[in-house]
Amino acid sequence: MELCHAHSPRLNPLPQAGEEANESLREFQINEKIMNKQYDIVIIGGGPVGSALALALKDSPLRVCVLEARTAASSDARALALSYGSRLLLERMGVWGKLHDVSAIRRIHISQKRSFGRAVLCAEEMNVPELGYVLPYQILQDALSRELRNGAVATIFGASVTQLAGEIGYADVGYQLDGVEHTLHARLAVVADGGKLLAQRHPPEVRDYGQSALITHVTCAAPQSDTAFERFTPQGPVALLPFKDGYELVWTAPHQHTEKMLAWDEAQFLEELHRHFGDRVGEFLTVGRRSCFPLGLKKAPRQAPMPHVVLIGNAAQTMHPVAGQGFNMGLRDAWELAREILDAKPEALGTDAMLAGYRSERSTDREAGIRFTDSLVRLFSNDLPLVSAARAASLTALDCLPFAKQFVARRMMFGANG
Ligand SMILES: Cc1cc2nc3c(=O)[nH]c(=O)nc-3n(C[C@H](O)[C@H](O)[C@H](O)COP(=O)(O)OP(=O)(O)OC[C@H]3O[C@@H](n4cnc5c(N)ncnc54)[C@H](O)[C@@H]3O)c2cc1C
Structure with a gap:
C-alpha cells in the first residue's frame, strides 16, 4: 500500500450525539483507506448525487473514496x-x-x-x-453524509479537487487539503461536483x-x-x-x-x-x-471528457427546476452507474467500453428530461396570445386524457427508462 503521510485528513467532521462509541475504530479503518493513494473509484463531490453513488457501492469490495470540498454541513437553502x-x-x-x-x-x-x-x-x-x-436539501445532504460515515466509505471533507487527468488505465486526481496538495489514482474518477471542475476544458452547451x-x-x-x-x-x-x-x-x-x-x-x-x-x-x-x-441549462458534451472519467448529476446536466428533475435525474445517474460498475468485470472498470455502455444506458432518460424541462420553460414563459391559447388547450387535454396524464406522471416519477 502506498502511503500518503502529508496529512491526516478531516473525516466526517460532524459526529452526531451517541455515535462516539465506535468512532475511533471507524476513523482508524477509514484513515487506513484514505492513506492509500490507489482507489478503484474516486468520487469528486460528496453532494447528494456523489454521496448516493458512494452509498450504492458501499457493500462492494471496491475501494471507493469521496472527495468533498465542504468542511461543514451544507447550508444550501433550497x-x-x-x-x-x-x-x-x-x-x-x-x-x-x-x-x-x-x-x-x-x-x-x-x-x-x-x-x-x-x-x-x-x-x-x-x-x-x-x-x-x-x-x-440540507436534510437530504446530512442524512447521506451520516450514512457515508456509518457505512465507512472513505470520505475526505475539505478536499477541493483542482486537477483531473485521464491516463491510459487510470485517472489522476489532484486535490488540496488545508493548503497542501495531494494526488490519488483511480481506475474510474466520477465527477459529481455540480459542474465547475471541467467546465472550462470541456464546455457544456449552455442556455441562459x-x-x-x-x-x-x-x-x-x-x-x-x-x-x-x-x-x-x-x-x-x-x-x-x-x-x-x-x-x-x-x-x-x-x-x-x-x-x-x-x-x-x-x-x-x-x-x-x-x-x-x-x-x-x-x-x-x-x-x-x-x-x-x-x-439555466447546462449540458455536458455526450462524449467522454477524458479516459477513465465520467460525469454524473449536475456535472452532466444542470436543468431549470420547473419540473423538479435535477436531483431526481442525478440520482438515476448514480444508480445506473453503480449497476454498471457492479456488473463490470474487474479489468473493465473505467474502460471506454464500460463508460460508453453507461452513457448509452442513460441517454434516453437524460435527453428526454432535458427536452421536457427546456420545452416547459420556453413554451410557457411568454404571453403571446396564440401560444397562450394553445397552452390552455394542452393543459385541458392533459386533464381529460388519462393516457396523457399517466405518461406525464410516470415520466416525472420514474424518468424515461422507468
Ligand atoms: C432553486 C432550485 C430548486 C431545485 N429544486 C429541485 C427539485 O425540486 N427537485 C430536483 O430533483 N432538483 C431540484 N433542483 C436541482 C438539484 O438541486 C440539483 O440537481 C442537485 O443538487 C444536484 O446534485 P449534485 O450532487 O449533482 O450537485 P451539487 O448539489 O451541486 O453538489 C456538488 C457537491 O460537490 C462539491 N464540490 C464542488 N466542487 C468540488 C471540488 N472541486 N472538489 C470537491 N468537491 C467539490 C460541493 O461542495 C457539493 O457538495 C433545484 C435546483 C435549484 C437551483
Whole structure:
C-alpha cells in the first residue's frame, strides 16, 4: 500500500450525539483507506448525487473514496421535490428511513396565469401512494453524509479537487487539503461536483433563460395539504411545494426582477405574491428568509471528457427546476452507474467500453428530461396570445386524457427508462 503521510485528513467532521462509541475504530479503518493513494473509484463531490453513488457501492469490495470540498454541513437553502421513483432508490440505498422532515405530495395542480386551462395529477389515479415528497436539501445532504460515515466509505471533507487527468488505465486526481496538495489514482474518477471542475476544458452547451429563482418558505390562510402547485406565468413558473405548516416557494422571474423581490419588505412581498400567484391557497401570511439562484441549462458534451472519467448529476446536466428533475435525474445517474460498475468485470472498470455502455444506458432518460424541462420553460414563459391559447388547450387535454396524464406522471416519477 502506498502511503500518503502529508496529512491526516478531516473525516466526517460532524459526529452526531451517541455515535462516539465506535468512532475511533471507524476513523482508524477509514484513515487506513484514505492513506492509500490507489482507489478503484474516486468520487469528486460528496453532494447528494456523489454521496448516493458512494452509498450504492458501499457493500462492494471496491475501494471507493469521496472527495468533498465542504468542511461543514451544507447550508444550501433550497428545498427539493423528490419523485416517488427517487424514494424507491433511496430505500434501496438504506437512506429513505433516515430522512426526517419529509412532506408528501399527493396532488399536483398545474395552471397558467390568465387562462382557464389547468390539469391535476393525483397519486390514486397513478396507483402510487404519493407522487413525490418535499424536503430541504440540507436534510437530504446530512442524512447521506451520516450514512457515508456509518457505512465507512472513505470520505475526505475539505478536499477541493483542482486537477483531473485521464491516463491510459487510470485517472489522476489532484486535490488540496488545508493548503497542501495531494494526488490519488483511480481506475474510474466520477465527477459529481455540480459542474465547475471541467467546465472550462470541456464546455457544456449552455442556455441562459435570463431567469433566477427566488426561494423561501411561506405560510398562507388556506393551505391544501399534500397539494403542490405549478403555475406558469409570462415571467416564469411559480411553484408552491407543500412543506410542514406551509409551502416552499420557487418563484422564477428575470434576474433584475428577483433582485427587487429580495429587497421588498415582508408585507409587500406577501401582497405581490398573492397578486402573482392568485387565490388558490388564500392570502399569504408569513415569509421566511429569501435566497436567489440563477437558472439555466447546462449540458455536458455526450462524449467522454477524458479516459477513465465520467460525469454524473449536475456535472452532466444542470436543468431549470420547473419540473423538479435535477436531483431526481442525478440520482438515476448514480444508480445506473453503480449497476454498471457492479456488473463490470474487474479489468473493465473505467474502460471506454464500460463508460460508453453507461452513457448509452442513460441517454434516453437524460435527453428526454432535458427536452421536457427546456420545452416547459420556453413554451410557457411568454404571453403571446396564440401560444397562450394553445397552452390552455394542452393543459385541458392533459386533464381529460388519462393516457396523457399517466405518461406525464410516470415520466416525472420514474424518468424515461422507468
Ligand atoms: C432553486 C432550485 C430548486 C431545485 N429544486 C429541485 C427539485 O425540486 N427537485 C430536483 O430533483 N432538483 C431540484 N433542483 C436541482 C438539484 O438541486 C440539483 O440537481 C442537485 O443538487 C444536484 O446534485 P449534485 O450532487 O449533482 O450537485 P451539487 O448539489 O451541486 O453538489 C456538488 C457537491 O460537490 C462539491 N464540490 C464542488 N466542487 C468540488 C471540488 N472541486 N472538489 C470537491 N468537491 C467539490 C460541493 O461542495 C457539493 O457538495 C433545484 C435546483 C435549484 C437551483
